Amino acid sequence: MTDLFTHLAHGHRDQTSMDTAHAALIASVVLASKPARVLELGVGTGYVSKAILLALRFNGRGSLTCVDDWHDWSGRRPVHIDGLEAMGAGIVLSSEAAFVRSCAAGHFDLVVSDADHFNAHQWFEDTLRLVAPSGVAFFHDTNQPEVFPGLATLPSRATESGLPSRHYMASSRGDERCDRGLLMVLNRPGQA
Secondary structure: OHHHHHHHHHOOOOOOOOOHHHHHHHHHHHHHHOOOEEEEEOOOOOHHHHHHHHHHHHHOOOEEEEEEOOHHHOOOOOOHHHHHHHOOOEEEEOOHHHHHHHOOOOOEEEEEEOOOOOOHHHHHHHHHHOEEEEEEEEEEOOOOOOOOOOHHHHHHHHHHHOOOEEEEOOOOOOOOOHHHOEEEEEOOOOOO
């Protein structure tokens, strides 16, 4: 577990990466819930991907599927993806929309959506459909209505769906960016 905490504190991040506190929350849910199948939509710097992989390694079970179309890299696969594959990540080259809409319902125990910030709200329900009964989904950058107005609608849509949810959006330190928002939605047992 030391590798995980070292990575969370010192892993490669940039201004677009998820905040350490939110990445730690996701990694902790992986550690505690022992998911068999995890889906990450949008790889970015790989900071969250590596945290998930280290948590799965600690659990001694589970797999990570990462979906990205490399839009942020002008369509070229970034070099850090090789390291994620070496750690066991399954990499799928696809748009988020196409992948989400093609997957079987309830296939993933945990889903992290942090891709296509201008359109992901359009397939929010499709993404939730992928979550297995008693599974969890996370949606990043959900508290920036001036930047990502569609993502900012997700907290109220989660409430309207009747699924339990929590919107994390408070920063307490100057070096945090938690105010960007992380929405956690829990699927009910038997509701895939």
